[in-house]
Amino acid sequence: MSVDRTPVRAAVFLGAAAGFRVEDLLLDPPCPGEVRVRMLASGVCHSDLHVLDGDWERPAPVAMGHEGAGIVEALGPGVGARAGDPAAGDLVVLAWTAPCGACPACARGEGFLCADPRGGGHRRAPADVRLRRPDGTPVGVYSGIGTMATHQVVAAEAAIRVDPSLPAAEAALLGCAVTTGVGAATRTAGVRAGETVVVVGLGGVGLSAVMGAVLARAARIVAVDRVPAKLELARALGATDAVLAGDGPATRAALLRLLPDGADHALEAIGLASTVELALDVVRPGGTVTLVGMTPQGVRAGVDVYAFVERGIRLLGSNYGSSVPAEVFPELARQAVAGRLPVGRLIDERIGLDDLGPAFEALRRGDGARRVVVFDQAAQ
Ligand SMILES: NC(=O)c1ccc[n+]([C@@H]2O[C@H](COP(=O)([O-])OP(=O)(O)OC[C@H]3O[C@@H](n4cnc5c(N)ncnc54)[C@H](O)[C@@H]3O)[C@@H](O)[C@H]2O)c1
Numbered sequence: 111m112s113v114d115r116t117p118v119r120a121a122v123f124l125g126a127a128a129g130f131r132v133e134d135l136l137l138d139p140p141c142p143g144e145v146r147v148r149m150l151a152s153g154v155c156h157s158d159l160h161v162l163d164g165d166w167e168r169p170a171p172v173a174m175g176h177e178g179a180g181i182v183e184a185l186g187p188g189v190g191a192r193a194g195d196p197a198a199g200d201l202v203v204l205a206w207t208a209p210c211g212a213c214p215a216c217a218r219g220e221g222f223l224c225a226d227p228r229g230g231g232h233r234r235a236p237a238d239v240r241l242r243r244p245d246g247t248p249v250g251v252y253s254g255i256g257t258m259a260t261h262q263v264v265a266a267e268a269a270i271r272v273d274p275s276l277p278a279a280e281a282a283l284l285g286c287a288v289t290t291g292v293g294a295a296t297r298t299a300g301v302r303a304g305e306t307v308v309v310v311g312l313g314g315v316g317l318s319a320v321m322g323a324v325l326a327r328a329a330r331i332v333a334v335d336r337v338p339a340k341l342e343l344a345r346a347l348g349a350t351d352a353v354l355a356g357d358g359p360a361t362r363a364a365l366l367r368l369l370p371d372g373a374d375h376a377l378e379a380i381g382l383a384s385t386v387e388l389a390l391d392v393v394r395p396g397g398t399v400t401l402v403g404m405t406p407q408g409v410r411a412g413v414d415v416y417a418f419v420e421r422g423i424r425l426l427g428s429n430y431g432s433s434v435p436a437e438v439f440p441e442l443a444r445q446a447v448a449g450r451l452p453v454g455r456l457i458d459e460r461i462g463l464d465d466l467g468p469a470f471e472a473l474r475r476g477d478g479a480r481r482v483v484v485f486d487q488a489a490q
């Protein structure tokens with residue numbers, strides 16, 4: 111029986127030494143419980159760069175990208191039977207963790223820590239492969255969604271319907287940076303009205319943490335980056351103060367001049383041991399340090415244990431902003447449409463799939479907040 115396959119262009123990770131290449135591939139129709147999505151937009155997140163740089167061990171070949179939005183265009187058998195299932199024509203944001211609903215983390219309501227997410231494992235198991243090269247070689251799908259592709263088949267649970275009036279490029283950013291950063295501030299750290307917050311690192315994730323602190327009505331929001339333009343953008347988003355990061359001691363001193371008693375919260379959104387240690391040093395006794403940035407695997411950071419214990423510091427890791435996508439994406443989309451979450455300010459440039467090389471170079475330099483691949487200019 112002949113199978114009706116969809117032609118796809120996708121950025122394919124070939125291995126840390128080989129980099130990536132845009133390839134023409136073929137996509138099988140969705141199987142039971144899956145949907146095919148025509149991608150409209152995919153953000154370029156530093157986590158994609160970690161993969162390219164070999165910071166994290168990942169399989170290859172795999173279709174890259176984990177921050178995207180698109181339109182559902184085909185339903186696999188059985189999809190539509192449950193409340194909340196996506197329907198054809200819906201604008202959906204794809205979740206890089208689609209909770210299984212059955213493991214202990216899911217039972218605790220912490221689906222972002224799900225032990226067995228749908229489409230986990232980068233869709234490399236033979237039964238999960240829907241994407242292939244024309245010669246039949248299987249191509250995996252990063253985090254089950256591989257958003258840097260014109261089309262993708264994903265688990266229905268990973269396709270979260272949002273308000274269709276949200277521009278697709280903005281919707282894409284809800285899939286990672288915005289949910290991660292806003293959630294790190296509002297959910298993981300639990301910033302409350304009147305508190306003081308330091309955000310270290312102002313990429314898409316850190317700037318979203320600034321937006322989260324604004325939503326939580328923090329009294330002072332101190333933004334830190336080594337790139338001056340980032341400080342300006344953070345101020346435009348609501349940061350009250352900004353510190354240009356120099357060497358560690360100078361940055362520490364500048365922060366403690368602004369907040370002599372230390373901050374209620376410090377969020378690290380880079381993934382460097384040195385800035386993790388900086389964050390630990392600038393919170394008040396009893397303050398909370400929230401780690402959002404990801405290092406290469408295996409990196410350790412130092413803790414001055416005596417001071418940490420004596421000062422009663424709380425240290426938290428924040429995965430996906432402690433957010434369950436099906437609950438949080440629609441709410442963030444509503445906030446964005448209502449003008450309370452200026453997601454569009456994060457987008458410096460809309461690019462094509464063929465411009466990804468320079469986009470990764472810019473990300474490496476810290477130049478710009480978010481570049482977004484758009485697949486259909488008319489829909490943006
Ligand atoms: N925890 C999660 O669930 C999660 C989700 C998404 C991304 N991440 C991680 O968050 C981190 C940030 O992602 P992003 O896409 O915003 O990255 P990005 O590269 O856009 O932002 C990093 C920012 O840090 C700044 N910076 C770099 N070194 C600095 C230094 N020494 N001092 C001060 N500023 C410095 C850069 O100028 C840049 O503005 C990455 O490590 C990414 O992998 C984590």
Ligand SMILES: [Zn+2]
Pocket residue numbers: 155156157158176177286287
């Ligand atoms: Zn990401």
Ligand SMILES: [Zn+2]
Pocket residue numbers: 209210211212213214215216221223224225226227
């Ligand atoms: Zn689970």
